[in-house]
């Protein structure tokens with residue numbers, strides 16, 4: 066029940082199985098089904114319920130052992146430490162959770178705002194609902210440009226052609242029509258009355274009933290088996306790599322501390338607690354949260370610029386992007402296309418050309434195109450005498466569309482498309498409206514010449530042709546588009562966009578090389594680029610690319626910045642070539658012809674008004690078709706990566722150095738350098754001080770060039786700054802022991818205050834590569850860091866000090882604190898300068 070084979074069952078049987086009466090579902094029924102079948106996503110985005118997430122964090126082995134050990138110590142009478150451990154674990158878990166969830170919710174809301182919708186019959190009306198909410202049994206109305214929202218059977222279809230390339234790899238349009246029951250089949254080529262999720266409607270319209278949704282669809286299964294999800298980005302890999310690095314160091318330190326304590330016959334429970342607290346201090350447990358929150362903050366800021374980030378990892382990639390491939394229409398031009406003339410083969414205005422163009426645009430049922438709209442709005446013509454018999458829909462390989470029409474006396478195949486392609490199929494031309502002449506080489510050259518000449522003036526040109534057909538001809542096929550009679554040209558103007566000019570310059574100065582990839586011809590593209598002041602350094606056409614080997618293309622990649630007459634697979638080929646050359650590549654496009662390149666790009670960008678397939682594939686959706694916001698997105702992406710890097714640099718140098726010193730101190734001190742609860746408190750305060758990092762500003766010159774994730778830099782930084790920080794700690798130990806003659810409690814108190822202050826305040830050094838006082842931090846971050854350092858220093862003087870085993874240090878200690886922390890910061894500043902001057906730049 067409610068689970069039908071998609072094809073091959075009689076429709077009435079299928080509808081019965083899907084419990085559908087053919088009039089659509091009620092909202093209540095749909096809600097029930099949605100609970101049962103789950104959201105309609107090919108690969109479900111799973112988010113565990115809150116209690117599972119909380120539990121998951123407590124089930125972290127480190128936390129578990131810690132809780133276990135503190136329970137043991139509670140049993141031996143140390144109740145206070147037990148309560149403190151419990152409170153702290155609880156606090157840090159909830160802090161982390163709340164932040165992370167809020168960030169995820171914000172991003173989900175953004176994603177929903179650009180969700181692909183489809184028209185569904187519900188409660189007797191036809192609302193457009195997000196695809197995710199559809200269920201088996203829903204009846205949907207589809208038109209050209211739509212994505213097929215699930216596996217479904219056709220109820221009605223008119224001139225329906227789809228593209229199933231995502232499923233079968235075949236780029237050509239496939240016709241679908243309603244048929245009687247045939248043998249059950251899952252063979253996509255044979256299933257002509259079935260639409261599959263992941264395909265898109267090229268032309269015509271249809272009504273269909275959904276049989277399978279989400280992961281149950283053929284596409285869903287393909288996806289989960291083929292892992293069609295994009296591979297992890299270098300950023301994600303880098304974060305993971307950093308996590309493993311820290312993990313290894315932690316295991317090493319913990320084992321070291323335990324061994325030392327066992328050798329010195331120290332109490333084992335205390336030693337275990339101390340080692341565990343060290344491990345907690347070392348683990349960058351806030352890392353996932355900081356990453357999500359930083360990326361989400363960037364995404365929210367971009368939303369204010371009307372750029373929607375659908376996939377958070379796109380944020381990093383766009384910051385690293387150094388090549389942006391873009392289409393022409395709408396990005397470089399206004400995309401308000403106007404037809405200006407309709408001329409015959411002699412260049413004279415021709416009513417017949419207009420009429421033929423009008424017939425073609427009027428009757429073709431493909432994806433609404435600005436060119437067709439321009440023809441139809443040129444001047445209203447009466448075509449009521451004509452009826453359409455059939456059509457061969459537009460596709461980007463043929464670059465033409467044909468309709469078969471009749472007015473009772475004539476039957477014509479009317480063709481409109483790219484001049485080169487239409488002329489290749491033409492054998493005659495319409496000389497002066499009456500006589501039809503053979504298209505001899507001279508005439509062909511003259512007509513093509515005219516086309517090139519028009520292009521140089523910035524005019525977009527479509528060729529109009531026709532072919533008289535027999536009345537026995539009742540359907541149009543691809544093969545009919547030969548022996549055409551060339552009628553003339555329709556000429557269009559698509560003026561350059563004034564804002565594109567500054568946007569192109571902004572991108573260039575941000576170190577992003579812009580490449581124009583268009584399906585349009587060379588002359589028009591040249592004209593637009595020249596008008597915009599975009600210097601063409603090299604140009605390759607589709608035909609040239611076709612003949613080019615991979616090596617030849619690679620050799621020319623750097624020099625070329627305009628690619629014309631590209632078919633969709635060629636766009637993808639160029640994009641992949643840049644990717645393989647080690648560039649981080651973005652692709653901006655709005656049509657179904659851009660979808661595969663958008664999918665293959667490191668950063669797929671489309672516009673909200675673009676085709677559904679493109680929106681589905683993109684990581685970034687622009688609400689306004691505007692190149693200048695891309696430059697904003699680039700900056701925002703760079704900023705987020707820089708801020709995440711700050712967090713990691715902090716953790717890997719200062720925090721790590723401190724934990725390392727503590728392990729070392731365990732060697733020679735007769736008592737633990739800090740009590741386990743103090744280590745945990747230290748860690749909690751340190752974490753809290755970093756909560757402002759996602760808000761921080763980044764130096765303008767750091768943002769000036771693409772920012773790539775650089776694990777080597779981080780490791781080098783760690784190796785240089787960590788030991789320096791540790792050396793300083795040992796100096797502090799010496800002063801505490803020999804100047805202040807500190808006993809256990811005072812030593813621990815002094816070291817707690819000192820290590821917290823150095824760890825927290827070093828953010829002011831690390832957050833900029835330059836002289837730290839020249840770069841202004843975000844006020845919240847600055848207040849948090851300074852406030853927590855002061856709080857830590859005053860804590861031993863407060864009434865709650867005994868809870869943590871603190872004693873009030875002498876006044877001289879505070880003088881020492883101020884001096885030593887200042888010295889530490891000055892030293893770190895100097896080291897940082899040396900590091901970025903000599904080590905980071907030498908690679």
Ligand SMILES: Nc1ncnc2c1ncn2[C@@H]1O[C@H](COP(=O)(O)OP(=O)(O)OP(=O)(O)O)[C@@H](O)[C@H]1O
Pocket residue numbers: 391392393394434436437459464465466481482483484526527582583584585586631656658
């Ligand atoms: N509706 C149409 N009817 C006939 N031919 C068309 C139609 N739309 C496009 N073409 C032809 O196909 C070619 C490629 O289409 P188009 O220019 O839209 O490609 P594109 O790659 O999306 O270009 P752009 O970079 O400008 O967005 C056009 O130059 C034109 O010759």
Ligand SMILES: [Mg+2]
Pocket residue numbers: 392393394655656
């Ligand atoms: Mg386009």
